[in-house]
Amino acid sequence: MVGAGGIGCELLKNLVLSHVGEIHIVDLDSITLSNLNRQFLFRQKDIDKSKSLTVAEAVEAFNYLNVKLVPHHGNIMDSDLFPVSWWSEFSYVFNALDNLEARRYVNQICLYLKKPLMESGTTGYDGQVQPIYPYVSECFDCQPKATPKSFPVCTIRSTPSQPVHCITWAKEFLFAQIFDETSTNDQSEADRANQRRKLESETEDKAEIENMLRENDEFNELRNIVKSKTSTKDSNFFEVLVNKIFSTDIERLLRIDSLWKSRRKPTPLRIESYTKALKELSAERSAKDIVVDETRVWSVLENLFVLQAASSALHERLASSESFISFDKDDDDTLNFVVASANIRAFIFGIELKSKFDIKQIAGNIIPAIATTNAIIAGFSCLAYLNYFNQITSSDSFHKAFSSSSTIFTSIRPNKYITSAALIEPSKKCPSCSHARGILRFSPEDLNNMTLEGLIQLIRDHYGFDDDISVILGKSKLIYDYDLEDNLQKKLTEINGFKAGETLLIQDESDALENLELYIDTNTSGKTLFPTLKLKEKQMDNDGENKDEDMPEQGEVISLDDDEVVELDEPVETRKRGKESLDGSSKKAKL
Amino acid sequence: MSLCRTRLQEERKQWRKDHPFGFYAKPVKAADGSLDLTQWTAGIPGRSNTLWQGATYPVTIYFPEEYPSKPPRVKFPAGFYHPNIYPSGTVCLSILNESQDWRPAITLKQIVIGIQELLDSPNPNSPAQEPAWKAYSKDKAAYEKKVREQAKKYANAM
Structure with missing residues (x-):
């Protein structure tokens, strides 16, 4: 269970009373006064204590079924604390999080490991649970999420x-x-002198220099x-x-x-x-x-x-x-x-x-939190999970679960208090689950001695890339492509950030094969192991629909009108799906 | 996230295949020889037969993690002389503004061409700095002199 806050407190109570065997609880936060109105496992005496440790202790008071509880105080995105080997132990993952970044991260990990994930969230009266069965149902990233607006x-x-x-x-x-x-105003004298020199080389007008510098010096x-x-x-x-x-x-x-x-x-x-x-x-x-x-x-x-x-x-x-x-x-x-x-x-x-x-x-970017919504959502989360485990006798459990699970929404709208929608297949345009991914386990020897060129050769041979590939490490670090050969002779360990817990994004320069994402891990016993994957041909929309949207044809006219008419939405809106799915297609919750 | 990475690599590929004459654009190289795809340097040539001709103006383009949902930020060197460019160098342009005309479909090529267009067609209704804006609206001769001086500074090598 990732997150021991509003939903987490409710959910842990449910899971403990449902006789789950062993639960690990992860949260990086400490308890604050403003949590106490709804995070009912915490008391005033717990303020400033770790949420995960406190919550595990609190449920012991009613742990009649002797569920094993293992709390972890730390950031779920820390791959040293929580390596894939740790993630692999679990049979089910619950997200009870309050931010997009961590949600995305857990979603990615569950895609790599093909773990079922229950995603949940609430905003006021609106709440949602979405079971995610990797590559069988929509993942968290299949539907674009609105990001908070920034102002010009x-x-x-x-x-x-x-x-x-x-x-x-x-x-x-x-x-x-x-x-x-x-x-940014806190510049050193040297910086300012530098800036002045730069300006002086451009213009001799003293008054104007002062004017330009004024904004910075304000x-x-x-x-x-x-x-x-x-x-x-x-x-x-x-x-x-x-x-x-x-x-x-x-x-x-x-x-x-x-x-x-x-x-x-x-x-x-x-x-x-x-x-x-x-x-x-x-x-x-x-x-x-x-x-x-x-x-x-x-x-x-x-x-x-x-x-x-x-x-x-x-x-x-x-x-x-x-x-x-x-x-x-x-x-x-x-x-x-x-x-x-x-x-x-x-x-x-x-x-x-x-x-x-x-x-x-x-x-303060405060989203109103309502204890009742959290409790209802945590209840659905637990029920849907039990439903999943009643069915996993068959080998093809994800497909079976897919047809018998739903996304469930709550709202304050009359006749729409609780609605549900059937799960949807993964989006072909999803930035996360529409491409291949797997875990690349390096032997310690290879990780220390292999060159980037060696690795690229292995990747090309292993997955059958005919043409050149590009390799991006982590979020945005391009380490190799057709035009960037500086790193080829370097050992992998000489490339900053190349380590277990990072990811590699491999793209086919000729767009013949789909993108491939590899999670770097170590294999202490034995050889370097590449994940067994058969790369599909890259999905190119025949109707050109995708092209129009992502990379328009040239020659399109763009207005340079710079009028400052600004329309603003509410500042915070992380959930978008709820509203869309609440309309006609809703039906009774299947539980 | 993934969309940002794949799109930026795609922009790099498209730029390599085809880019407008006189422009350059490339991601910034880090000390360890890798490229940071979220930060590019680019050169924008002034159009011929304008005050801006004969020079290539340097800009830095910063791509946020939410790109392409959110637009990149484009900066000239601090103090760049133009009515619609802030003293910090930041470009004020509707296609780079999330709440105005930014759309995820806008390519790097369109952005740099848009900025080239802005150089010689300032928008007097959206002043971003006092000196250039004032001169542009009240003293054209002084404005033109300044722009020409600036062009000399960034003049193309002969």
């Missing part, structure tokens, strides 16, 4: 039109540049103030900050007339007009009273007040102990700073202000 820099920096633009600006740009370590003054250890009491940090970001910068934007031809102009904030009211407010109330009011939208004055308090708190922290501060939705100083600055920017641009509660959701 122009919209964020110059022309925001929605609250989320202002929040992104406050969090990713303003906060990061002033307080965080990973700021927050230097502010950073210098917060970095200097002067007492925060004497510092004018807040005044400099507010003047720069809400007045000077806005005026600069206003000078670019063409930005505002079809847009509402922003109104620079005059801090002078708030000074008196700000004083009165601070005499009357403490900022603490306002920041706890999370669901009410604060006034501009209140936002300024909160910004003042948050700036001063952050400044104080940098002056005393911390060398940088990263945004964290659970770090109230950082959240207050982002809430207040985002709201004031929104006010300037005539955009709706938001409550701290709303901004926390957006800035």
Whole structure:
């Protein structure tokens, strides 16, 4: 079971009470306060403890059937901790994860090892379980998943039109540049001198150089103030900050007339007009009273007040102990700073202000989690798994399971609380399961002594590639193709990253044979073993449909119109399938 | 993920087979002799009979892991003089913008041709830097002088 969170707690309870023989539980997280409302195996005393270790201990209280529990605290994608030999031990894999990357990884491993995988996920009332039988049913990657939207820099920096633009600006740009370590502004003197030389070689106009460098230097003054250890009491940090970001910068934007031809102009904030009211407010109330009011939208004055308090708190922290501060939705100083600055920017641009509660959701990428949905989904997950094991007496269990399993969805829509859809065959265009893959086990001797040229020759002979091939190691490292012969004479171990747990993607340059993906492993006892695979001919769509989509013909006209009309979706949406499959084709769940 | 890798290798293959005259594009070579397919350097020649002619302008193209769902980012050297290029060098172009005209079907060849087109046809409604934008809209002579100077800097070897 990968993941011991919302679904994981529910699922483990079910599995333990269903008398599963041995369960390994993997999670890299520790328990936090906000988990406790739904991750019912955790208690307040468990905060900061390992999720996997704690969950295994907690179910012992009702482990009447003596299920063997083996917790692992670690990242499932760590191939040193979890090598293929470890994965091979299991007869079934459950995903109870909250992120795409790990889901994809487990899906890949299950494809390599042909392990049945139960994929599950929830967002609010929406939930889904999808049994995956490698190469027989759709895998996790067969349906493209929506990735979170990113915003063009122009919209964020110059022309925001929605609250989320202002929040992104406050969090990713303003906060990061002033307080965080990973700021691109934090250049060394040498870098800056270098940049200046580069610019000076291009233009002699002094004023213009200054102008160009200005963008990079924008927050230097502010950073210098917060970095200097002067007492925060004497510092004018807040005044400099507010003047720069809400007045000077806005005026600069206003000078670019063409930005505002079809847009509402922003109104620079005059801090002078708030000074008196700000004083009165601070005499009357403490900022603490306002920041706890999370669901009410604060006034501009209140936002300024909160910004003042948050700036001063952050400044104080940098002056005393911390060398940088990263945004964290659970770090109230950082959240207050982002809430207040985002709201004031929104006010300037005539955009709706938001409550701290709303901004926390957006800035923290929080997906609402509902305990009931998790419980229902974990229940289906367990039932579908039991169904699978009632059938695996036959040798062709995946095909049998395929026709008797379903993808199941939950939702809040009337008459659609629970729906199911028959499993679908793998997509021919799937980037993961439409090509051949297997595990390449090197003898230690070969791994240490073989050259890349030797390996390529073996691969070509073994799988019958007539033409040249290309070899990509890991995510994006091309180590050999027709035009790249630098590495041929190198030993495999001399190529950075060539080690057990990595993958090789082999592509036929002439497109005759399908792509081949090899997982590198070691075979300590004996010879190097290539996986036995018969490569199919590459699927080339006769109707050219694929071609049109992936690599269009040349000569297509592309508009260069650069209007900044921006349409935005909700920021987070990892599940896409649910909605599609909930329509007409649904039928009763087969369990 | 896989789609990114296979597509980038395909782009490399297509580019080798056929690419527009005067352009170059290749993945960056790492110290160990391998190529990083997610980062390419490319050269964009200025069109003849324009202010930009006689030079090849260098860009770096960064492909995100979600490519081709998401577009690559294209950067000229910092401080590059053009109304639609940010002081950092980042190109502001609708086909490179996920929420505008980016489509996964757009090829590397189309991207570099699109940028070549942008050089001589700036979009005055989408300013990305002050100096070039101001000169372009208010002082054409000064703008042209600057562009010519820049062309000298990146002039093709004779």
